[in-house]
Amino acid sequence: MARVSRGTLYDKVWDRHAVTELPTGQTQLFVGLHLIHEVTSPQAFGMLRERDLDVAYPERTHATVDHIVPTADQSRPYGDDAAEQMMRELEENVRDSGIQFDHPDTGNQGIVHVIGPEQGITQPGMTIVCGDSHTSTHGAFGALAFGIGTSQIRDVLATGTVAMEKQKVRKIEVTKQLGPGVTAKDVVLTIIRRLGVEGGVGYVYEYAGEAIESLGMEGRMSICNMSIEGGARAGYVNPDETTYEWLRETDAFKDDPEKFEKLKPYWESVRSDEDAEYDDVVTIDGSEIEPTVTWGTTPGQGIGISESVPDPEELPADKQDTARRAQEHMRVSPGETMSGYEIDVAFLGSCTNARLPDLRAGAAIVKDREVSPDVRALVVPGSQRVQQAAEEEGLADVFREAGFEWRNAGCSMCLGMNDDQLEGDEASASSSNRNFVGRQGSKDGRTVLMSPEMVAAAAITGEVTDVRELEEVVVQ
Amino acid sequence: MSSSDDGPADTIESVSGTGIPVRGNDIDTDQIIPARFMKVVTFDGLGEFAFFDQRFTGEDNEKDHPFNEERFQGANVLVVNSNFGCGSSREHAPQALQRWGIDAVVGESFAEIFAGNCLALGIPTVTASTEEIGALQAYVEEHPEGTISVDVERELVVYGSGDDETAINADVADAQHKALVEGVWDTTALMRANENSVCETADSLPYMQSDD
Numbered sequence: 001m002a003r004v005s006r007g008t009l010y011d012k013v014w015d016r017h018a019v020t021e022l023p024t025g026q027t028q029l030f031v032g033l034h035l036i037h038e039v040t041s042p043q044a045f046g047m048l049r050e051r052d053l054d055v056a057y058p059e060r061t062h063a064t065v066d067h068i069v070p071t072a073d074q075s076r077p078y079g080d081d082a083a084e085q086m087m088r089e090l091e092e093n094v095r096d097s098g099i100q101f102d103h104p105d106t107g108n109q110g111i112v113h114v115i116g117p118e119q120g121i122t123q124p125g126m127t128i129v130c131g132d133s134h135t136s137t138h139g140a141f142g143a144l145a146f147g148i149g150t151s152q153i154r155d156v157l158a159t160g161t162v163a164m165e166k167q168k169v170r171k172i173e174v175t176k177q178l179g180p181g182v183t184a185k186d187v188v189l190t191i192i193r194r195l196g197v198e199g200g201v202g203y204v205y206e207y208a209g210e211a212i213e214s215l216g217m218e219g220r221m222s223i224c225n226m227s228i229e230g231g232a233r234a235g236y237v238n239p240d241e242t243t244y245e246w247l248r249e250t251d252a253f254k255d256d257p258e259k260f261e262k263l264k265p266y267w268e269s270v271r272s273d274e275d276a277e278y279d280d281v282v283t284i285d286g287s288e289i290e291p292t293v294t295w296g297t298t299p300g301q302g303i304g305i306s307e308s309v310p311d312p313e314e315l316p317a318d319k320q321d322t323a324r325r326a327q328e329h330m331r332v333s334p335g336e337t338m339s340g341y342e343i344d345v346a347f348l349g350s351c352t353n354a355r356l357p358d359l360r361a362g363a364a365i366v367k368d369r370e371v372s373p374d375v376r377a378l379v380v381p382g383s384q385r386v387q388q389a390a391e392e393e394g395l396a397d398v399f400r401e402a403g404f405e406w407r408n409a410g411c412s413m414c415l416g417m418n419d420d421q422l423e424g425d426e427a428s429a430s431s432s433n434r435n436f437v438g439r440q441g442s443k444d445g446r447t448v449l450m451s452p453e454m455v456a457a458a459a460i461t462g463e464v465t466d467v468r469e470l471e472e473v474v475v476q
Numbered sequence: 477m478s479s480s481d482d483g484p485a486d487t488i489e490s491v492s493g494t495g496i497p498v499r500g501n502d503i504d505t506d507q508i509i510p511a512r513f514m515k516v517v518t519f520d521g522l523g524e525f526a527f528f529d530q531r532f533t534g535e536d537n538e539k540d541h542p543f544n545e546e547r548f549q550g551a552n553v554l555v556v557n558s559n560f561g562c563g564s565s566r567e568h569a570p571q572a573l574q575r576w577g578i579d580a581v582v583g584e585s586f587a588e589i590f591a592g593n594c595l596a597l598g599i600p601t602v603t604a605s606t607e608e609i610g611a612l613q614a615y616v617e618e619h620p621e622g623t624i625s626v627d628v629e630r631e632l633v634v635y636g637s638g639d640d641e642t643a644i645n646a647d648v649a650d651a652q653h654k655a656l657v658e659g660v661w662d663t664t665a666l667m668r669a670n671e672n673s674v675c676e677t678a679d680s681l682p683y684m685q686s687d688d
């Protein structure tokens with residue numbers, strides 16, 4: 001069906017950045033910000049060299065290193081040769097092309113989806129791309145942000161543009177207020193569960209409604225971050241005062257209020273119109289959401305903490321097979337709740353949930369408590385700045401005293417490309433975004449996705465725990 | 477500003493060869509190429525790691541997987557089920573498949589980024605109904621040597637011979653159809669030609685002006 005949306009932020013930002021229509025029917029879009037990291041960019045730079053092309057807009061390009069950096073010992077050369085080689089390749093490429101690089105030596109390094117927003121280079125009304133599917137995170141600022149493949153990275157490096165097909169827009173309205181102990185993570189797990197991991201294919205998600213608008217920027221980022229887990233390449237929240245307040249304090253604007261005032265009218269102008277039309281509208285009652293965890297091996301296989309694991313027989317025909325395999329892998333059975341599921345590892349990190357408020361929330365729960373003796377618990381801040389701020393606030397001490405390892409910034413156990421991996425069939429309570437088989441570094445590893453608060457609670461009790469009941473569990 | 481490699485890409489009107497079925501919905505890119513094999517700066521050599529964890533146990537013993545089976549070695553048409561290629565946007569996934577030998581993928585549905593990444597490599601991703609895919613997978617299992625022809629231009633997948641020849645209507649997304657059939661899937665070349673319009677668009681953006 002032809003798309004009908006009109007007057008949405010997506011339509012407006014798209015139109016402002018459309019260069020021309022290509023013979024393929026795709027639109028050539030100008031890219032306002034191209035973020036790069038060590039894993040997906042080296043091949044693209046290689047393709048550029050093969051063709052003897054230069055980077056067209058180095059000043060619109062920004063690099064960091066996140067996936068392969070060790071989070072314990074970061075001295076060079078890295079212990080892992082392959083990681084060291086990727087790092088060198090990136091160092092060389094950014095130097096040759098004159099691209100700003102948030103090297104670990106700068107104190108600005110971190111996960112690509114954490115550093116863009118914290119430095120204010122992520123802005124409303126921008127097109128933002130990165131060779132990483134969680135680029136959707138930046139949509140929290142009212143940017144049009146999506147992940148691209150290596151060939152598209154080559155396109156962006158060489159031309160400052162990307163070829164895209166226009167998507168439909170689905171408005172997801174989360175009404176009312178969230179209950180106590182319920183977070184943005186629970187909202188997005190609920191959305192994906194409701195609409196399916198494929199539900200967003202062909203769509204961009206606009207998140208709206210009271211529950212979303214009352215979130216801070218970090219919560220909005222957690223939600224936009226996982227748009228891709230629901231099949232949508234991009235998701236966004238219309239910029240508002242919360243957004244502008246955040247931006248005002250960033251490097252980009254704190255010493256340049258004039259620039260802020262100059263851009264604000266543009267940011268205002270890209271907000272979806274009151275009478276905007278959408279291809280689809282979905283409403284979810286925010287007050288009914290409870291702390292949510294996954295029972296399976298896709299992010300769509302989630303349940304409220306008090307609900308039971310579903311019987312595959314009762315699922316739609318095309319979901320049964322995947323559900324059966326997932327239950328076998330996770331060793332869960334229909335009818336039981338996830339509450340009490342034993343864990344071996346607690347991972348508080350990733351671009352979904354490793355920003356300062358996430359760490360504060362986790363620390364508040366573990367304060368004056370002890371990590372269960374059977375659990376290996378680690379906190380991996382999303383960026384060096386988050387790390388530093390958390391150390392200054394005393395959060396690092398709280399975590400250490402409780403028995404957590406306090407690590408340096410990076411992707412870490414979100415995907416196990418460095419030394420931080422699950423071993424054997426270990427089960428992890430993870431604040432990350434993917435529970436695919438093998439995702440955390442061991443193909444038999446088991447991942448249960450949840451909010452940072454719930455990860456903290458699980459670390460203490462050694463099992464998946466309703467954070468709202470933690471007090472009783474510990475006191476007994 | 478022209479360079480020798482910047483010419484139009486090849487046209488890909490059809491792909492034919494033998495098939496290989498990989499069954500299951502929601503097969504994500506972590507399964508197609510586990511993240512630990514992404515620690516490379518070129519894509520060369522990725523082929524042997526396609527589906528690695530599905531093919532080998534922790535002790536490197538072979539498991540049952542079509543990619544291990546002798547009769548499917550040499551196949552170039554991969555037949556899959558729904559939401560194939562979901563998860564991470566890594567282009568390493570289609571690169572690994574291509575380097576293993578896959579030239580076309582037929583399935584019930586594909587994750588969008590995965591399909592886009594395939595297109596950039598000139599690999600068609602065409603779709604058909606659950607029943608038709610099921611029948612095709614059964615056919616491939618019974619006839620590993622049978623030829624499958626993926627006709628991108630006419631949007632057909634043809635297999636079997638003589639009276640048993642079956643042709644199914646396969647959907648090819650419009651942009652993909654045009655790109656492959658007209659040989660315009662090399663977007664770098666296409667877009668470099670519009671440099672002036674790119675500058676105009678860039679200059680009209682408020683955030684570009686405020687950076688001057």
Ligand code: SF4
Nearest residue numbers: 134350351411414415
């Ligand atoms: S934290 Fe995880 S999801 Fe986020 S960019 Fe790193 S690997 Fe990807």
